[in-house]
Structures are given as C-alpha cells and as structure tokens.
Amino acid sequence: MTDLEAFTPDEMMTVAAARLLWNGCVCFVGIGLPSAAANLARHTHAPDIVLIYESGTVGTRPDVLPLSIGDGELADTATAIVPLPEVFAYWLQGGRIDVGFLGAAQIDRFGNLNSTVIGSYERPRVRLPGGGGAPEISAHARQVFVVLKQSPRTFVPALDFCSSAGFLTGGGARARSGAPGAGPQVIITDFGVLKPEAGSDELQFVARYEHTTVEQAVNATGWPLNVADRVDVVAPPGEDELRILRDLHERTRLAHSSPVRLRLRREAP
Amino acid sequence: MPILELAEALARHVRDGQSVAMEGFTHLIPFAAGHELIRQRRKDLHLIRMTPDLIYDQMIGAGCARALTFSWGGNPGVGSLHRLRDAVENGWPAPLEIVEHSHAGMAAAYTAGASHLPFGMLRGYIGTDLAKRNPSIRSVTCPYTGEELASVPALSPDVTILHAQKADRQGNVLLRGIVGAQKEAALAAKVLVITVEEIADGLDAPMNAIVLPHWVVTAIACVPGGAFPSYAQGYYSRDNAFYLAWDEIARDRDSFTAWIDRHVRGTRDHAGFLRSIGVTEA
Numbered sequence: 411m412t413d414l415e416a417f418t419p420d421e422m423m424t425v426a427a428a429r430l431l432w433n434g435c436v437c438f439v440g441i442g443l444p445s446a447a448a449n450l451a452r453h454t455h456a457p458d459i460v461l462i463y464e465s466g467t468v469g470t471r472p473d474v475l476p477l478s479i480g481d482g483e484l485a486d487t488a489t490a491i492v493p494l495p496e497v498f499a500y501w502l503q504g505g506r507i508d509v510g511f512l513g514a515a516q517i518d519r520f521g522n523l524n525s526t527v528i529g530s531y532e533r534p535r536v537r538l539p540g541g542g543g544a545p546e547i548s549a550h551a552r553q554v555f556v557v558l559k560q561s562p563r564t565f566v567p568a569l570d571f572c573s574s575a576g577f578l579t580g581g582g583a584r585a586r587s588g589a590p591g592a593g594p595q596v597i598i599t600d601f602g603v604l605k606p607e608a609g610s611d612e613l614q615f616v617a618r619y620e621h622t623t624v625e626q627a628v629n630a631t632g633w634p635l636n637v638a639d640r641v642d643v644v645a646p647p648g649e650d651e652l653r654i655l656r657d658l659h660e661r662t663r664l665a666h667s668s669p670v671r672l673r674l675r676r677e678a679p
Numbered sequence: 680m681p682i683l684e685l686a687e688a689l690a691r692h693v694r695d696g697q698s699v700a701m702e703g704f705t706h707l708i709p710f711a712a713g714h715e716l717i718r719q720r721r722k723d724l725h726l727i728r729m730t731p732d733l734i735y736d737q738m739i740g741a742g743c744a745r746a747l748t749f750s751w752g753g754n755p756g757v758g759s760l761h762r763l764r765d766a767v768e769n770g771w772p773a774p775l776e777i778v779e780h781s782h783a784g785m786a787a788a789y790t791a792g793a794s795h796l797p798f799g800m801l802r803g804y805i806g807t808d809l810a811k812r813n814p815s816i817r818s819v820t821c822p823y824t825g826e827e828l829a830s831v832p833a834l835s836p837d838v839t840i841l842h843a844q845k846a847d848r849q850g851n852v853l854l855r856g857i858v859g860a861q862k863e864a865a866l867a868a869k870v871l872v873i874t875v876e877e878i879a880d881g882l883d884a885p886m887n888a889i890v891l892p893h894w895v896v897t898a899i900a901c902v903p904g905g906a907f908p909s910y911a912q913g914y915y916s917r918d919n920a921f922y923l924a925w926d927e928i929a930r931d932r933d934s935f936t937a938w939i940d941r942h943v944r945g946t947r948d949h950a951g952f953l954r955s956i957g958v959t960e961a
Contacts, residue, residue, distance in 0.1 A: 441756050464782060465704050465857045477919040478755030480705025480857045482910055493889075494704055494729070494860045495790045498783035503802055522806075526779075531812050537767040539753030539760075541809060542730075545781040549805045575806030588826070589805045670910075670918035672953060673960050674903040 417647050419559070419600035422619055424450060424655060425647040427511075427557050427598050436460040436508045438547055441479050443557050444511035446658065449475060453654050462501060464543040466492045475662040483665075498543070502550045505590065510551030512544050512574065513558055516566050519612050519633050520583075521576025521594035523548065523556065524569040531571060541573040548574035553595040560599035560630040567633045577611035584611065601627040603644060607636060617642040680850035680893045685874060685900035686948065689715050692870050692897060693724075693838050696745075700727035700836035700868065701734060704859025705755060706912060708734050709842040711905035711949035712874055717741045718944060727836050729785050729860060733908065733925050736760040737943070739775060740935050746776040748834070750785040757922055761929040771932065779813050784831045789860045791833035792867025803829040839868035842906045843891075844913060845882055846875045850893030853882045856912030858889050865891055874902040876914050902949050907958065918958070 417425075420443065427447035431437060433456040439448045445463075449472065452459050462468050465480035469489030476484050485491055492501070501507065514523035515538050525544060529535030548554050554576075558564055576594045577584045584593050594613075597604040602618035614636045615627050620643055628635045647655075683691070689712060693699060699716075701709050713734040716724075725746040726735050733754065738744055740762030752763050766775040780788065787799030800819060810816040810829070819830045841861050843854045852873050854861055865871050873891070878901050884890050905911075908921035929935050946952045953959045 465706070465859070467857065476756070477922060478705045478917065480755075480859075481919070482706070482856070482912055482916050485706070485856045485912055491857060493858050493862065494782070495786035495863055498786050499801070503783070526808070531808075534768055537752075537759075537764045540749070540751050540779060541781045541807070542751030543782045545805075545807050545809060546783040546801070546803050549803065571812075572806065572808045578806050584806070587806050588802070590802070666919040666923065669920040670907070670915055670958060671960050672904045672907060672915050672958050674950075674953075 417652060421647055421652060421655060423557055423598050423600055425651045426603065426644050427555060428454065428651070430555055430596055431456050431459055431509065433458050434460070436462065436506060438462050438464070438502065438507045438510045438551055440512050440544070441476065442513055444513060445475055446655070447557070448511060449658060450651065450655050453658065454651060462497070462507065464497060466494050466497045468492060468501065473661065474665040475658060477666050498546060502546055505550065507551040508553070510547035510554045512547060512554060512556050514556065514574070516564055516569050517556065517558060517597065518566060518569050520578060520580045521556065521597065521606060521613055522569055522572050522578065523574040523576060524571050526571040526573045528570055544574040548576070548593070549589040549591060551591045553592045556594050556597045558599060560601050560627060562630065562632040565631040565633070577606060580611040581609070582611070601630055612636050614638050615641065617644050619644050620646050680896050680899065682850065682878065682899045682901065685711060685715050685902050686719070688872050688898040688900045690719060692872050693721060695721055696723045697837035698725040698727060700834070700839045700864045702728060702839065702841060702859055702861045702864040703906070703909065704729060704857055705732070705917070706857040706859065706910060707842045707854065707861070707906050708732055708909035709840050709874055709905060710734050710907060710909065711902040712840045712842070712872070713738055714943045714949065714952055716743055717939065727834060729782055730755070731760060731763055733760070733922065736762040736929055737939065739763055739766050740772065740929065741939050742772045744775060745773065746778065748778040748780070750780045750782045754922060754926060757926050762935060765932065778815065779809060780816070780831065781809060784816065784829065785834070786860050786863070788831040788834040789863035789867050791831070792835040793863045796833055798830045798832050800828050800830050834867055836864065836868045838870045838872065839864045840872045841865060842874045842911070844876050844911055846873070846878050846899050847882050848878060848880065850896055850899055851882060852891040852896060852899070853884045854889045862889055862891070866895065870897045871895060872898050872900070874900045874905040876903055876905065876911050877901065904953050904959070905949060907953060
C-alpha cells in the first residue's frame with residue numbers, strides 16, 4: 411500500500427491520459443507514453459477499446475508494450491493486419507479513427523506540434539525523427555490527444571518547424587484549412603491539462619494535479635499561459651491503476667531485456 | 680529469376696549512385712543485404728525507406744549514401760538514429776541530402792510508382808511545414824469537387840530489396856505479418872532483389888496472402904536470419920535488446936566504426952555476422 415502512495419510524473423500523465431479513453435473508442439496509438447496509456451485503459455475501464463498502430467495492426471491487444479510500432483506482439487494479437495498504404499488511406503483518411511494519440515518535442519499556444527528539428531531545417535541543432543504518421547493523424551482523427559512534458563523548451567512561443575497542425579493561427583484557421591478532424595482537444599502535461607478555448611482556439615490550462623500548482627504551469631510555459639477561471643484538480647492515480655500500469659511496465663522491461671537467440675535452419679537451394 | 684548467393688545478387692544488380700529502397704516496416708528489414716552493400720563499399724546511393732531504422736543508420740554511417748528519402752527517422756521506442764543525425768547536423772561522414780515526407784505521403788508515392796502513375800494523391804500535409812521544405816510536395820485540384828489535395832511524385836526506385844519468409848523453387852515469394860509498403864515498393868522498382876528465410880518446395884500460402892510471383896522478382900538469395908535484429912514473423916522475434924544497445928554503439932563515431940569494422944566489414948557474410956555478435960545457437 412505505502413509503495414503505491416508515491417508515483418512519478420510519467421505515471422500521473424499516463425493515468426490521466428488513459429482515463430480520457432472510453433470503452434469502444436477507436437484509437438490510433440503512437441509509441442511510448444500514448445501506447446502505455448491506451449493499454450492501461452484497455453486493462454482497466456475500457457476492455458473493448460480498439461487500438462490501431464500505424465504498422466497496420468488493427469484491434470491489437472498486446473500483453474507487453476511494444477518497443478517499436480511494429481513489434482511481432484502487435485501482429486500476433488491483432489484482429490487484422492493491413493498493408494501500410496491502406497492504414498493511412500482507408501482507415502485514417504477514411505475517417506474511422508476516434509482519437510489520435512501523439513507526443514511531440516515542441517507545442518505552441520495553438521496546439522501545433524514539432525517533431526522534426528530544433529533549430530533551422532537546413533542546419534538543425536537537433537535533427538529529430540520527423541513527422542511519421544503524425545501529420546495526417548492530426549488532420550484526420552476526430553480528435554487528438556497530446557502528451558508531453560511542460561517546460562519553456564517544449565511549450566514555445568514559436569515552433570522551429572510545424573510537423574503537425576493543431577489550430578494553426580487560431581480563431582477558426584484550422585476549420586478553414588480543410589482538415590477534417592477537430593484537432594487537439596486535450597493536452598496532458600506533467601503539471602496538468604490544457605484544452606482549446608472556444609473561439610480563440612488558444613490552449614487554456616484547465617486542470618492541475620494535487621501535487622502541482624497553476625504557478626508551476628505558468629512558469630513552465632514559454633508564452634503567457636491562458637488559465638481558466640476555474641482550475642479543476644485531476645485525481646491522483648488509484649491503487650488499481652498504478653498496480654496494473656507497473657505490472658505492464660515490468661512485463662515489458664523483462665520482455666525487452668532478453669536478447670533473441672536464432673536457431674537457423676540450413677536450407678540448400 | 681535466378682537463386683543466387685547474396686553477394687553475387689547485389690554485385691550484379693546494385694550499382695553506385697542508384698536509388699535503392701530497402702523496405703520493411705519494423706518487420707522483415709533486409710539487414711543482411713544492407714550489410715552486404717556495406718561490405719561491397721557501395722557509395723552515392725539514394726536510399727529510400729519510410730523508416731530508415733538501424734539499417735540505414737549503419738549504411739549512412741558507413742558512407743554508402745548521398746541522399747535519403749524517408750518519413751520517420753528514429754530508433755523506434757529508443758530515440759535518435761545517431762549516424763543519421765550526425766550526417767544531417769554535421770555532414771559526417773558525408774553530407775546527406777534529405778527528401779522528407781509523412782508516412783501517408785510516402786505510402787501514396789510508392790502506390791503511384793507501383794501503379795505507373797506520375798503522382799500519388801492524399802488529403803495530407805495540411806498546415807505543416809513539410810511542403811515548404813520538400814518542393815516535390817505540391818497540390819492538385821479535384822476535377823469533380825474543386826477540393827485541393829496534396830500530390831507527391833511517384834517513387835520508382837532503381838532497385839528495391841526486401842526480406843521475406845519464404846520462396847518456392849520457382850521463385851515465388853511469400854510475405855506475411857506486418858507487410859508495410861513492401862508490395863508497393865516491389866512493384867514500383869525496376870529491379871527487385873529478395874532475400875528469404877528459406878526456400879521450400881511449396882509456399883502453402885493462404886488464398887489472399889501477399890505473394891510476389893517469380894516473374895516480377897529479379898533475383899532471390901536464401902539468407903536465414905537475414906532480417907536480424909528486426910524480425911521474421913514465424914521464425915524469430917525482434918531483438919529489442921539489440922535496438923536498445925544500438926543507441927550506445929552508434930552515439931559515437933569511433934565506437935560505431937569499430938562495430939561496423941568488426942561485425943560487418945570483418946565478416947564474410949551474414950552467417951559470419953550473426954556468429955560474430957553471438958546470437959546464433961549451435
């Protein structure tokens with residue numbers, strides 16, 4: 411019991427994100443914390459959540475978290491495996507995704523995301539992996555949830571590169587852009603939760619955790635943070651949530667730390 | 680469709696300066712072929728792959744590439760591809776021209792290539808900076824609705840190289856599991872070289888499985904373990920511990936070069952590579 415009383419910022423974020431997903435929701439999942447949150451939801455209140463990873467695994471139910479977006483575990487436990495052009499054309503662009511779940515390196519006040527470069531594109535200080543599936547996930551999913559830690563380096567007044575569109579310049583710009591989905595509806599950070607304000611589309615700090623303050627969130631934001639008149643408090647992780655999440659991470663750690671041994675058949679052509 | 684030794688298949692079909700797509704979305708990545716191209720010291724290649732992964736990190740660091748077309752360049756679940764980063768950020772070992780897409784855009788480009796269409800089309804790149812930095816991403820107007828849609832030029836690699844589970848003796852090839860954009864990359868290419876885990880009398884393919892018929896395949900090589908450290912569904916699983924360990928190996932130029940010299944350039948073939956890193960069981 412006592413070891414469950416303390417929890418990490420990552421655990422709080424994962425639990426807060428998992429609670430947003432509902433049973434039966436069709437969720438397009440990114441690797442890392444979004445994947446942990448989606449699987450925590452599946453193991454707790456949302457057993458019938460449909461998880462789609464961009465590798466084409468549809469309705470997958472992994473027992474351990476995948477390290478990559480295409481681990482065999484995802485294929486072994488999927489309802490269907492579809493080719494990659496199909497997952498983006500028929501399933502995502504086809505409008506079949508309720509929630510796209512993304513991370514990023516930078517976010518701006520309108521929920522636009524950078525996962526491409528820090529610095530200039532031609533001579534970047536840090537070359538990040540890039541957009542991958544995110545540019546179209548953020549366009550087509552009915553809504554997008556974003557998870558990232560909040561600091562002046564990640565919550566920036568101007569992105570170095572826009573990899574995925576949020577609300578663009580705000581004030582309805584996204585709706586006019588032709589992007590079919592509603593865009594980022596919830597941003598979960600290590601200080602609390604932000605949501606777009608109606609009309610302006612600017613992200614507004616609407617909830618904190620028991621262990622965080624509004625002032626901390628303001629200080630961790632690279633622009634003057636819009637704070638809601640009433641800031642809710644997100645309940646800390648419950649005992650079950652923490653136990654199930656930690657079990658999941660422990661199973662995953664064990665699975666990922668055992669090297670593969672190959673038993674090769676020699677087959678003469 | 681000859682069945683060749685891998686070294687001979689690549690010596691015969693891949694030349695310096697060509698565009699080469701080695702596909703496989705996390706699964707069935709043709710590592711043995713990538714290592715063989717490093718051994719043969721191929722250079723100035725325009726490498727094409729949605730997810731460069733460790734295979735292109737190794738080939739870029741080993742000096743095989745002059746350009747890279749890609750859509751997500753990280754070590755999945757781990758972090759950076761340090762050799763790719765060093766090439767882009769510092770031009771080591773050589774400057775690398777990059778042509779960057781999203782996954783959806785690149786999938787559409789392969790599909791167009793396989794269909795012999797000049798371009799692929801998608802409702803994509805909306806509001807992003809990708810189109811500003813990649814001038815080949817443009818737009819077309821739908822002749823029926825007037826909607827503006829993104830267009831990407833067809834990808835038609837000089838050579839596509841794949842790894843698959845099985846070929847039969849006629850050279851028909853079966854892929855199963857996560858199949859990525861392999862079929863599209865295969866049919867978009869002028870030359871198609873495939874390594875397989877085994878060559879069998881029959882494929883026993885389920886009716887709607889992905890089978891590449893022998894007459895679209897240029898050459899086949901039997902390379903058991905040829906996708907390691909990625910995986911071959913039904914044969915061996917992804918070595919996630921190796922992907923985690925690669926972060927340290929590749930972080931530093933010297934440790935990377937020592938690893939390549941010892942395990943790739945210092946071994947005769949893929950069986951030798953697997954023995955040298957100690958993953959095969961007697």
